[in-house]
Amino acid sequence: MGRAPCCDKANVKKGPWSPEEDAKLKDYIEQHGTGNNWIALPQKIGLKRCGKSCRLRWLNYLRPNIKHGGFSEEEDNIICSLYISIGSRWSIIAAQLPGRTDNDIKNYWNTRLKKKLMGKQRKEQQARRVSCLKQEMKKGNGNFMVADNENQNPYWPEVPVPVYVPYPNQDPHLNDHSSIRKLLIKLGGKFSDDYHQHPNDYGTNLQGPLNISSTQQLYGNSINMISSSASMNSLDNTFSQLPNTQYDVAGTGMHMLQGLNSFPVELTEMVYSYPQRLDGVGCFYGVDMVNCSTGTNSAESTSWGDISSLVYPPLVSIDEGCHEGMIAFEESRDLDLQY
DNA sequence: AATACACACAACCGCAAGATA
């Protein structure tokens, strides 16, 4: 026996909202608030809509101060860096962008940003391939592998695909939104729990955003990782300068990434593809969000060795070959550092 | 001009967590 539906599907209208419906909903909420009960709301107003649908319509479209489209370069950078940092936690990402909704950001990411980013990554990878090939040809190194098609990466050895186990042996505090919220609060974010503030009860997840400077401080390095934008370069190392923030490089921080079982393969690939630029992200991942426990700080963890230890262990390998692959990967990393 | 295709955006669905009785 399944769960009871939230509304009578037969008597509920679906599809696009009419201007009349919008006006009814908007007027009512502006006058009375949501009453903390979306399910009952459509009946009160006389709308033949599901409560969830009303909520969504209000949050994503009717609520005041909503921005649609026209994402700025800065917003792009924030979205990208946060996505790389925390994955598809759209509500958290949206909380950092005033006037943006999670749905909007999600759509924007899926339709544009992802492609934009992937295109950028491919270009840079190709450039790296070319320069690497040139170097190897100069050296006359016969061991160098040359890929014969687009899908093979001649530069990085084939690394076994890690199996992402949701939240493997890590602190359970790291597994949920509230934990991430705590982290962001700790690092300067502002996430009010007061979601319902009638008469201006907008039921929004868009609480006061981090001011942009703190956002940049928080994400500056990871932003820098994916953006070659000169405007962002000044943000280098700002993260490591955050007061009272210490890093547990080998500890819990990276589990955050592993815990995101929705973390997309392409972004994982991106991270693997940019080892030399991961310092800042490593710092971000390395934050012990529970205790801010002692550990190496970002300045001490700038070597790729530290970063690689963040990225791989303690992922569960498919088989023993994985370990060998990791060794090969480490070796290739040393090769990379020579350049 | 008609059609096919691609893209962007709005909306829906199912699940999980939190709240409440």
Next chain:
DNA sequence: CTATCTTGCGGTTGTGTGTAT
């Protein structure tokens, strides 16, 4: 403590619009 209800979230689908053929 348990069951039920509501909310919030993220993934997915549907629809309208623009562009290419």
